[in-house]
Amino acid sequence: MDVLEAIRGLRVVRRYADRPLEATHLEAILNAGRRASSSKNRQRWDFVVITDRDGLRTLSEVGPYAGHVAQAAAAVALVYPSPSGEAPHSTNWDLGLASQNMILAAWSLGIGSCPITVYEPELARTFLGYPADHACEQLLVFGYPANPDDLTRPLRRGRRRPLGEIVHREHW
Ligand SMILES: Cc1cc2nc3c(=O)[nH]c(=O)nc-3n(C[C@H](O)[C@H](O)[C@H](O)COP(=O)(O)O)c2cc1C
Numbered sequence: 737m738d739v740l741e742a743i744r745g746l747r748v749v750r751r752y753a754d755r756p757l758e759a760t761h762l763e764a765i766l767n768a769g770r771r772a773s774s775s776k777n778r779q780r781w782d783f784v785v786i787t788d789r790d791g792l793r794t795l796s797e798v799g800p801y802a803g804h805v806a807q808a809a810a811a812v813a814l815v816y817p818s819p820s821g822e823a824p825h826s827t828n829w830d831l832g833l834a835s836q837n838m839i840l841a842a843w844s845l846g847i848g849s850c851p852i853t854v855y856e857p858e859l860a861r862t863f864l865g866y867p868a869d870h871a872c873e874q875l876l877v878f879g880y881p882a883n884p885d886d887l888t889r890p891l892r893r894g895r896r897r898p899l900g901e902i903v904h905r906e907h908w
Pocket residue numbers: 746747748749750799801802850851852853854891895
C-alpha cells in the first residue's frame with residue numbers, strides 16, 4: 737500500500753471481528769514498531785503483547801475510553817523507563833513514532849487499531865508486571881474490523897483541521 741494512500745485513508749477502528757491476528761501479521765506490526773527511529777537511537781521501549789481474552793477484558797478497565805479493548809484481537813502495551821529528571825526526555829516522541837509505524841503497518845495489512853490512554857496506571861502495572869522503574873501510559877489495540885468498510889470509508893468531513901488554519905509560514 738502506498739504510504740500517502742495509507743495516511744489519507746487511516747482512521748481509528750473500535751469494532752473488531754472475533755478472530756485472532758495471523759501470527760505473521762502480529763509480527764509484522766511489532767517489527768514496524770521496533771524499526772522506528774528514536775532519540776539517540778536509545779530505543780527506550782518494550783512492547784507487552786496481550787492476546788488472551790481475559791487479559792484483554794482486564795485491560796478494558798484501564799480507562800474510561802478503553803471498553804472496546806475487551807473485543808480486540810490484541811493489545812500492545814507501550815512500556816518505557818520512567819523519566820529520570822533528564823530534559824528533554826523525548827520518550828513520548830519515540831513512542832509516538834513506534835506507534836504510528838505499528839498503526840500504519842497494521843492498516844496496510846487490513847487491520848484496524850486504536851490508541852488507548854491508561855488512566856489507571858496501577859491496574860496496568862499490576863496486570864502487566866513491568867519493572868518498578870518503568871511506566872505505561874498508552875496501549876495500542878488491534879483487530880480486523882468488524883465492518884470491512886471501515887478500511888475504505890473516507891473520514892467524515894471536518895474530522896481534521898484544514899491546513900489554512902494550522903500552518904503558519906515564516907512566523908506565527
Ligand atoms: C494519544 C492518544 C490517546 C488516545 N486515547 C484513546 C482512548 O483512550 N480511547 C479511544 O477510544 N481512543 C483514543 N484515541 C483515539 C482518538 O480518539 C482518535 O485518534 C481521534 O478521535 C481521531 O480518530 P479518527 O482517526 O478515526 O478520525 C487516542 C488517540 C491518541 C493519539
